[in-house]
Amino acid sequence: MAGTTPAASSRSDAVRNRRLLLDAAAELFAERGVEVSIGEIAQRAGVGKGTVFRHFAAKDELLAAIMLGILGRLADTGDELLADGDPGPALRRFMTVCVETFVGDRAFCETVGRPSLQHAEVREAIHRLCEVAERLTARARQAGAVRPGITGIDVVLLVSGVQHTAEPLLAAEPEAWRRYLELAIDGITVDTGRELPHPPPSSLRLD
Structure with a gap:
């Protein structure tokens, strides 16, 4: 040989x-x-x-590579959940996995605002995640599992917001994010009959 x-x-x-x-x-x-x-x-x-x-x-290129891996795994999870027969729990699971990932990785949310975001592949990965979130959210809207007008970008921004809200508590209370995630889920699933005061963003600005 x-x-x-x-x-x-x-x-x-x-x-x-x-x-x-x-x-x-x-x-x-x-x-x-x-x-x-x-x-x-x-x-x-x-x-x-x-x-x-x-x-x-440069270190930003290394950060970008790490980001690509995380974003890809989240989008893959969303794709798998699209096969779930119950749209409401599928969207809930997607949001839970996203927040659990963010709170378990200190660098992820810090990285979003860094120059690594200028990498075309990273921007494309973020767009893919938003598209998957929109498909999951659209299914939930059609099933009546979320309020009318809730979009995938709303969901992506909310899960990021949950991480930022819980972040000061996590050292002492590592599961605190679950409280704020549940509040966010209630906000998109409980139909109050009132219209939201501002239209949803048409895209996620990355600049």
């Missing part, structure tokens, strides 16, 4: 190092937020700082 060529071995090492870096960065960003240094990421991954910069020219 022919042995592994040097080029193939080098490619294998590069793939392995990239995976180690992404895993280490995801863990550290989730634990401590975006101020984690490249040196700390390299140390946890077991590689040199030079290896980090061979894969990611």
Whole structure:
């Protein structure tokens, strides 16, 4: 059997190092937020700082890669929930998974406002998440499970708002977000008969 060529071995090492870096960065960003240094990421991954910069020219590129993974997983979850036969619980589950992800990852909401958002792939991933949320919300509207006029962008903004509301409490009360998520869900599901005072946003502004 022919042995592994040097080029193939080098490619294998590069793939392995990239995976180690992404895993280490995801863990550290989730634990401590975006101020984690490249040196700390390299140390946890077991590689040199030079290896980090061979894969990611700047920390924002590394943050963007982490964001893409999180956004992709959330959108995939939404796609799976579209097959659920009961639209109301499916939307509730989607909102719960989103908030649970946000509160478990300190860096995620910090990252949204950073230059990493200028990456075309990140912007596209956010748009995909909004589209999935809209499909889930439209099904719930048609089933009468949410108030008329509630949109997918409303849902995306609300789950982000729940994380921001609960964030000061999470160190002492890590499950506090569930209270505010339930309040948000009540707000979109309990039909008071009153129209909301402002129309829904037509798109999620990313600038």
